[in-house]
Amino acid sequence: MPDTSISIQINKSLHVLGTVINALAEQSKTNTQRRHIPYRDSKLTFLLRDSLGGNSKTYIIANVSPSVLCMAETGSTLRFARSAKLIRNLVKTFIHIL
Numbered sequence: 001m002p003d004t005s006i007s008i009q010i011n012k013s014l015h016v017l018g019t020v021i022n023a024l025a026e027q028s029k030t031n032t033q034r035r036h037i038p039y040r041d042s043k044l045t046f047l048l049r050d051s052l053g054g055n056s057k058t059y060i061i062a063n064v065s066p067s068v069l070c071m072a073e074t075g076s077t078l079r080f081a082r083s084a085k086l087i088r089n090l091v092k093t094f095i096h097i098l
């Protein structure tokens with residue numbers, strides 16, 4: 001039974017990650033800052049909030065397969081990567097002068 005609850009939490013976190021990526025992509029597309037981004041809906045997105053929509057440069061690697069057996073997963077991964085590619089962060093450099 002514990003394995004099932006772990007699987008449920010992983011799937012929930014991945015679902016929320018997709019929701020956050022889509023919200024950030026939509027925000028970047030419309031150049032607005034008013035949209036609510038649900039970072040607190042999972043521990044994963046809460047920990048990644050500075051990397052996803054904060055003041056940092058982030059790289060996402062999408063692993064895909066050329067196999068026909070993995071066509072659905074490959075298509076889903078490529079749609080996710082396309083959404084992630086649309087996110088634009090404004091990175092600011094902070095200089096400390098002592």
